[in-house]
Amino acid sequence: xxxxxxxxxxxxxxxxxxxxxxxxxxxxxxxxxxxxxxxxxxxxxxxxxxxxxxxxxxxxxxxxxxxxx
Numbered sequence: 001x002x003x004x005x006x007x008x009x010x011x012x013x014x015x016x017x018x019x020x021x022x023x024x025x026x027x028x029x030x031x032x033x034x035x036x037x038x039x040x041x042x043x044x045x046x047x048x049x050x051x052x053x054x055x056x057x058x059x060x061x062x063x064x065x066x067x068x069x
Contacts, residue, residue, distance in 0.1 A: 005062045006034040007055075031066040038062050
């Protein structure tokens with residue numbers, strides 16, 4: 001299975017793109033998730049000494065939710 005993680009700022013249309021892709025891709029072969037779905041908030045990282053972990057943590061949680069971990 002291939003995992004597609006859609007990232008972007010709030011209001012950029014991540015969920016719209018995810019929904020559109022889901023209509024056209026075989027769900028047995030592809031899983032789509034947008035970063036808002038993982039429940040990790042950028043503001044919990046902003047201004048800390050681990051801001052750079054935001055992307056890695058989003059990716060790890062998306063994989064976990066897709067059943068890959």
